[in-house]
Amino acid sequence: MHCTITKMLLGVLAPVFLLATEGRADGWGLPENISTFGGEIDHQFNLILVITTITFIVTMTVLVIALIRFRHKEGKKAQHVHGSHKLEIIWTLVPAAILLFLAFYQTKTWALVKMDTPDKSDSVVIQVFAKQFEWNFRYAGTDGIFDTEDDPCTIKELYVPVNKNVILEIRSLDVIHSLFLPHLRFKQDVIPGMRMSAWFQATKTTLQARSERGDEKFNYEIACTELCGIEHHTMKGTLSILAQGEFDTWLAKQSVEAAQFSRPEIWDDWERAGGELEIEPLEEHADH
Amino acid sequence: MTTQFFNRALIVFLSVALSATFTLTGCGGGDDAGGGGDATPTKTDDGGSKASGGGDRTPFPAAKATASVSGKVMFKGDKPTVKKIRIQGDDFCMAQHPTAPNDETYLIGDDNTIANVFVYVKSGADKWEFKVPSTPVMLEQKGCTYMPHVFGIMAGQTVTVKSSDETKHNVHFKGKKNKAFNFSQVFNQSDDQKFSREEIMAPVECDVHSWMRSYANIVYHTLHDVTAAGGAFELPKLPPGDYEIAAVHEALGTQTQKITVADGDSKTIEFTFSK
Structure with missing residues (x-):
C-alpha cells in the first residue's frame, strides 16, 4: 500500500518536475542545432514526429472510444468479429504509403549528409x-x-x-x-x-x-x-x-x-x- | 516558434508516459539485490597446485638457501628521450597532474641504472615446490597511475587491486596465458585476484584511462625482484646450484645470465641493456 502511494506520488511529481525544468537551455526537445545540415535533419525529425503524434492520438482515441462504447452491459451479448479485409487493407496501405513518402522525401537530406562529402x-x-x-x-x-x-x-x-x-x-x-x-x-x-x-x-x-x-x-x-x-x-x-x-x-x-x-x-x-x-x-x- | 511547439508537445507526452509508468507499475517484487548487479568480479581458480608445478618436485629447501645473487641493471648508449603522458578526458585525473607526468617506460638514472626491470630465476628452481606467500601483492591506482608500474608475483599468490582515486577505473588484465579479468572500481574499492600460470610482462590496463598501465610478472616461485631507482636487485635466498637469471624490461627486452652459487655465496652480476 505504502509503495503504491509512493509510486502514485512519483507519477504526479514527475510531470511537475518536467514542466518546471522547461526553461533549460535546450528545452526537452532537440538541443540547439549548430551545423549546416542540422536544419534538414530537424525538418525530417519534426515531420516524422507530427505523423507519429497524429497516428498516436487517432489510435488512442479510437481505443478509448471502443473501451467506453463496448464496455460490459447487463443483458447485452458480445459480438464476435472475425476480421475485416477492408480495414486490414487500409491499415497496411496507409502506413506503407507514409513510409514510401518518407523514403523519397528524405533522399535530398541523405544525399547532403552522406553523399555530398566535401x-x-x-x-x-x-x-x-x-x-x-x-x-x-x-x-x-x-x-x-x-x-x-x-x-x-x-x-x-x-x-x-x-x-x-x-x-x-x-x-x-x-x-x-x-x-x-x-x-x-x-x-x-x-x-x-x-x-x-x-x-x-x-x-x-x-x-x-x-x-x-x-x-x-x-x-x-x-x-x-x-x-x-x-x-x-x-x-x-x-x-x-x-x-x-x-x-x-x-x-x-x-x-x-x-x-x-x-x-x-x-x-x-x-x-x-x-x-x-x-x-x-x-x-x-x-x-x- | 516551431521548436517551442515541439518542446511542449514532447513534455506533455513524457509527462503522460511517466505518470502512467509510475502509477501503474507495482512494487516489483522487492529484492533489488537479486538482479544480478553484483559487482564482485569472477575470481580465478586458486591455482595452488598449478603454481607449484606438480610432478616430482620437492619442497623448496629454505634452510639450505644461504646463497644470494645481487647486482644492477644498467643502460649503455644514447638514452631514449623520456616523453610525457597526456592526461585528458577526466577532470579528477587532470587535477592530479597540473603538469604532464613522465612516461615510466624508460626510468634511466643519471648513473645509467634502469628501474622497473623484473629480475628472476628463469631456470634452476624448477625442481622445487614453493609455498605461496600469504601476503598479497598490492596494485594501487593512485593519481590515475598504477603503482607499482612493474611487479612480480608468484602464481597462486593474491594480488589486491585497489583504487585510491575519486574517479572510476577499469582494471583490465590483458595477459595471454592467464585468465583475463576486467572489472570496474570506484573510490576505495579493492578486489583480490590470482594468477595461475607463469607469464612475464603481462599488461594490466585501465580501459577508461589509456595511459594507465602496469606489468604483472607471474612466476612459479618467490625468487624474483624488481629494480627500483638505482637499478639494484637482490635474490637473497638461493640454495646452492646452477641458475639462469633473467632480467626483463618492458621495452628493452630480456637478458639472461647463467650463474653457479655455492653454500653461503654472495655473488654479484650486472645486466646491460641498450636500445
Whole structure:
C-alpha cells in the first residue's frame, strides 16, 4: 500500500518536475542545432514526429472510444468479429504509403549528409579511433601529413574550427561504437574492420554558445550511442568549436608539443583496424 | 516558434508516459539485490597446485638457501628521450597532474641504472615446490597511475587491486596465458585476484584511462625482484646450484645470465641493456 502511494506520488511529481525544468537551455526537445545540415535533419525529425503524434492520438482515441462504447452491459451479448479485409487493407496501405513518402522525401537530406562529402583539400581532416572506452582523436599537425612526429593526439577532446568543413575518418579497435555530436546532428556508427568517414560544418563557436547561455562552463558534448561495454557511459567527451584563428594557433602549439608526448599506443593499430581484424590467438593451455 | 511547439508537445507526452509508468507499475517484487548487479568480479581458480608445478618436485629447501645473487641493471648508449603522458578526458585525473607526468617506460638514472626491470630465476628452481606467500601483492591506482608500474608475483599468490582515486577505473588484465579479468572500481574499492600460470610482462590496463598501465610478472616461485631507482636487485635466498637469471624490461627486452652459487655465496652480476 505504502509503495503504491509512493509510486502514485512519483507519477504526479514527475510531470511537475518536467514542466518546471522547461526553461533549460535546450528545452526537452532537440538541443540547439549548430551545423549546416542540422536544419534538414530537424525538418525530417519534426515531420516524422507530427505523423507519429497524429497516428498516436487517432489510435488512442479510437481505443478509448471502443473501451467506453463496448464496455460490459447487463443483458447485452458480445459480438464476435472475425476480421475485416477492408480495414486490414487500409491499415497496411496507409502506413506503407507514409513510409514510401518518407523514403523519397528524405533522399535530398541523405544525399547532403552522406553523399555530398566535401573535398579533403578544403577541409580539416581528423582521425577518430574508438576503443573501449575512449574516443581518440589525431590531427595531421602543421605538416599536413598523418603518422608523423608532429601529430597532436587527444583523448575525449575534439577541437574543430567554425564555418569550415570537418571530415572525420573513423575506425574502431574493438567493438561497435557510435560517435554522436548532438548539437551538430551528427551520428556515425563505428564498425570494427570498416573505414568510416563522415563530415560536418559547425556554425557556432563554444565561446559564442557560452556567452549566449550565460554559462562559462558550457561545452558541446561527445557521446557514444552504442552500448559498447560496462563502462559505455564513461565514453563521453567535449567538443570545442574554435574560431579559425584560434584553431590554427591551437594546432600549431599542439604540433610543436606533440614530439614531447608519448603517442598513445592505440595509434599503432590504426591501419590494422581499417582492414580485416585478426584476433590474436591465446596461447595453448590458457585458462580462458 | 516551431521548436517551442515541439518542446511542449514532447513534455506533455513524457509527462503522460511517466505518470502512467509510475502509477501503474507495482512494487516489483522487492529484492533489488537479486538482479544480478553484483559487482564482485569472477575470481580465478586458486591455482595452488598449478603454481607449484606438480610432478616430482620437492619442497623448496629454505634452510639450505644461504646463497644470494645481487647486482644492477644498467643502460649503455644514447638514452631514449623520456616523453610525457597526456592526461585528458577526466577532470579528477587532470587535477592530479597540473603538469604532464613522465612516461615510466624508460626510468634511466643519471648513473645509467634502469628501474622497473623484473629480475628472476628463469631456470634452476624448477625442481622445487614453493609455498605461496600469504601476503598479497598490492596494485594501487593512485593519481590515475598504477603503482607499482612493474611487479612480480608468484602464481597462486593474491594480488589486491585497489583504487585510491575519486574517479572510476577499469582494471583490465590483458595477459595471454592467464585468465583475463576486467572489472570496474570506484573510490576505495579493492578486489583480490590470482594468477595461475607463469607469464612475464603481462599488461594490466585501465580501459577508461589509456595511459594507465602496469606489468604483472607471474612466476612459479618467490625468487624474483624488481629494480627500483638505482637499478639494484637482490635474490637473497638461493640454495646452492646452477641458475639462469633473467632480467626483463618492458621495452628493452630480456637478458639472461647463467650463474653457479655455492653454500653461503654472495655473488654479484650486472645486466646491460641498450636500445
